[in-house]
Amino acid sequence: MIELDQVAYSYGGGELLSDVSIRLTPGSFHFLTGPSGAGKTTFLKLCYGELRATSGQVRAFETDMRDLDRDQMAMLRRRMGVVHQDCRFLDHLPLADNVALPLTVSGRDLAQEQANLTELLSWVGLSNRASALPPELSGGERQRAALARAVIMSPDVVLADEPTGNVDWEMSQRLMQLLIELNRMGKAVLIATHDLGLIRAAKSQVQARVLRISNRRLQLAGADL
Amino acid sequence: MNAILRLVMGDAQADRVVPPTGFTARLTLFASGAMAFLTVFALALSLASGRLADRWAEELARSATLRISAPADQMAAQTEAALTVLRQTPGIATARALSNEEQAALLAPWFGPDLPLDQLPIPQLIEIIEDENGFDAQGLRHRLTAEVPGATLDDHTRWRKPLVDAAHSLRRLGWISILLIGGAMAAMITLAAQAALAANRQVIEVLRLVGARDTYIALAFVRRFTIRAFLGAAVGAGLGVLGVALLPAASDEGGFLTGLGFQGVGWLWPAFIPPLGGLVALLATGAAAQRTLRGLS
Numbered sequence: 001m002i003e004l005d006q007v008a009y010s011y012g013g014g015e016l017l018s019d020v021s022i023r024l025t026p027g028s029f030h031f032l033t034g035p036s037g038a039g040k041t042t043f044l045k046l047c048y049g050e051l052r053a054t055s056g057q058v059r060a061f062e063t064d065m066r067d068l069d070r071d072q073m074a075m076l077r078r079r080m081g082v083v084h085q086d087c088r089f090l091d092h093l094p095l096a097d098n099v100a101l102p103l104t105v106s107g108r109d110l111a112q113e114q115a116n117l118t119e120l121l122s123w124v125g126l127s128n129r130a131s132a133l134p135p136e137l138s139g140g141e142r143q144r145a146a147l148a149r150a151v152i153m154s155p156d157v158v159l160a161d162e163p164t165g166n167v168d169w170e171m172s173q174r175l176m177q178l179l180i181e182l183n184r185m186g187k188a189v190l191i192a193t194h195d196l197g198l199i200r201a202a203k204s205q206v207q208a209r210v211l212r213i214s215n216r217r218l219q220l221a222g223a224d225l
Numbered sequence: 226m227n228a229i230l231r232l233v234m235g236d237a238q239a240d241r242v243v244p245p246t247g248f249t250a251r252l253t254l255f256a257s258g259a260m261a262f263l264t265v266f267a268l269a270l271s272l273a274s275g276r277l278a279d280r281w282a283e284e285l286a287r288s289a290t291l292r293i294s295a296p297a298d299q300m301a302a303q304t305e306a307a308l309t310v311l312r313q314t315p316g317i318a319t320a321r322a323l324s325n326e327e328q329a330a331l332l333a334p335w336f337g338p339d340l341p342l343d344q345l346p347i348p349q350l351i352e353i354i355e356d357e358n359g360f361d362a363q364g365l366r367h368r369l370t371a372e373v374p375g376a377t378l379d380d381h382t383r384w385r386k387p388l389v390d391a392a393h394s395l396r397r398l399g400w401i402s403i404l405l406i407g408g409a410m411a412a413m414i415t416l417a418a419q420a421a422l423a424a425n426r427q428v429i430e431v432l433r434l435v436g437a438r439d440t441y442i443a444l445a446f447v448r449r450f451t452i453r454a455f456l457g458a459a460v461g462a463g464l465g466v467l468g469v470a471l472l473p474a475a476s477d478e479g480g481f482l483t484g485l486g487f488q489g490v491g492w493l494w495p496a497f498i499p500p501l502g503g504l505v506a507l508l509a510t511g512a513a514a515q516r517t518l519r520g521l522s
Contacts, residue, residue, distance in 0.1 A: 048434075070439050078435075084434070088431045101431070105432060110238070
């Protein structure tokens, strides 16, 4: 599904990631850990094509990302759900429209998707905030909305950067449950997080691999988890 | 083709994802309106100059004057000889010696109405009207030199050409002005579009992130600017036409300055300005959008 083969990424003369190889296969569940600035966000951006690898190969859905033109990249991103750490939204649109944005840009009939949208907003606890504008939302609400937007198209892959960083334990478990449900439907999930408690809780419900970025390299995390 | 259809038909959802663009909207409206207003006047000037050049060229090219300066006792004979030559010359429709009254009328502005022509050595003038083929002025001069020594042919070329050239230059100037106005309008709309695109960089990044194609994003901006430019140009062109309509009507007394308006189907020309303004905006915004989008991953 997504495969990184000996990928390196450099920026400003320094190498941020080196010799990274991994395969995110259908139904796989990965956590990505590492200290701040280790390169977790960079790794995610390489996976969905916002950054281009300096060397090595990134393949998504059997295609080398370097071979994709801009339209093909857009089509590819419709198969990926991405949660940014900074939860970017269109500030002039209500929350419901922001969550439905992937449907809008792909030309889906929003009337037909209304039931799914309502159910998803309810799942992430934002039913009563559907008409709020993003600047009016709290950090936790923004994260929940970002996750809802990432999964509304039922993507093949979900890439999430600290998706539970600003929510309470109960809500983080609820959001994890949503991702675990998607994973059980055969979707690949990769979550970058500092929250080891979240990882431990999730591992009791799903078979997840834990990866760590350390010294610019990707490693399988050991027994400390 | 699909993109053009979407541009014309519009997409309410796509239009909503681009936030209101504030001052760039007003700048586009004002710039296109002002440019359209100026274009109407440049167009009026160009068309009026064209008409003037054509009229001068036609009127002056179809007439010539033969002046006979001879002693009084030879004047009648040389005039008759000249008329004979002229009647035999191909390309001349009519040739007529002006009467004393007509010559006096020509001189009246300078010497007054009571000029005693019969007591003054005034040359005899013969008015020549060409047919559609025109005559060979050089050949006629040679023949007149041999047969009517006192005759001087003036085919008006000497002063007709600078006048017609000046009118043609004015027409060219009008068209160049229109091109420059179009270029300035494109530049202003490009700047406005670039400002709007730069201000909405985060919006564009989010749209790219969720799988929006460049055409989708570009169309949302292009459509907005095209419509604004069209509306601004329509208002500007309308006001321009009103201004031209209020100019004094063409008259002989007023000369060139009173003939600046449109005539006949010429009034339809300003109708092309709003669509052209929209087209300029479409191309300018499209190019600006493509440049901006290429800079994003």
